[in-house]
Amino acid sequence: MGFRWIDQSVGKDKQLTELMVEFMYGLGLMSMSGIAYGVIHRRGKSRAFESLAVGVTFSIMAIFAMLNPLVLSEGIILDPRAVIVGLASAFGGFPAAIVSTLFVGLFRLYVGGVGAIAGATGIAASAALGLVWRRYLYGRNSTTKLHLIGLGALLSLHTLTLFLLPMQVAIELFATIVPVLTVSCVLGSLVMGSIIDRERHYIRTENYWRKTAGTDSLTGLANRRSFLDSIQERSPIRNGVVMIIDIDHFKKVNDTFGHDAGDMVLKRVADVLRKTSTADELVCRLGGEEFAVFSSNMYHVTPFSRAEAYRAGIERQLVRYGNETIPITASIGVSYWKNTVVADISSRLREADIGLYDAKAAGRNRVTVSSNNDEDGERPLVF
16 A cells, blocks of 8 residues: 555544545455456567556556545545555566556656655555565466465565655654555455456466367377468468478378377377477468478578478388387478468468379379469479
8 A cells, every 4th residue: 555644634434434435446446457467468469568568557557546545544545556566566577567666656746745755665665575576476377365465565565665754754654554554455465466366367277278279189289270370360471381291101001000100100290390390380280191381481491492391301200119110201282472462371271282182193202382473473393
């Protein structure tokens, strides 16, 4: 909680009613801050963006809290700014700490009053204490109630900035306000921290099921749906390459050695694709013995050379199954385009599939490259 010194007196009944209303208002702001944290982390594209967004959002909530503080008695006003700023730092990190300190601290100075300097310093102290908690007590996967109580206890130390007030005023306030502030900081951290931790749990669960739904359970590669969704996110695409990779004679492997051996072959091919792929390339298992690779960055290599790297890598593999050695080869169909906007990848996949058929017909264990580039007019080539 923060503090501000004013001259005000109210009747006890009116004061109690206002305290209840303003207390619920503060809880509402902290709850909204926690929910906003979840929204930011679901939609954020980078940690830096998420941290800055948390800082801005929590700053707005802290400023709203300062506009409607809790009046404990004449001259003593509390609001949940310290908890909100502290949790912005604790869960948002250093960028959030800087943003919330600047925004909320400057607003406190703008409000003015005898406690302006002490209040602004308390805001900075809350941010710093939140960072200390993040460094030493923050649970990356989950936060226990004990962790949150520790955060509240740390944040209550910002009350030491009371001694920036005139000494007589500081001593009077310290004896009166510190017990209330300590309890308020702990309760506020428990309430707001629990909401944030619940959001973190929901986000982890959503990410887990999203990843599971988009992953082939046998090979660990992306499945067809995830592959197409990832390509769609990059649309429209002006330059791109699609490869369809099919393991040669895979049915014979299953019929001769059994499905366990077939699974071993699929996993080995998936490992080759994973290790051969670059950061710019998407790799997936389309289904059965078919895999696919997509890239929108072929500026330094030719489509054939990339496909050949995959083919050669697969050909070098020998799978040991019992006393038997199973050789592996693959045929690859490639479709590529340059300086042509492609919004739907389906036609390119069909073209690569036709290339794959041509590679199979030409003897297998080879690459067929076709171009759908209006400028160069190249025809399909089999290597």
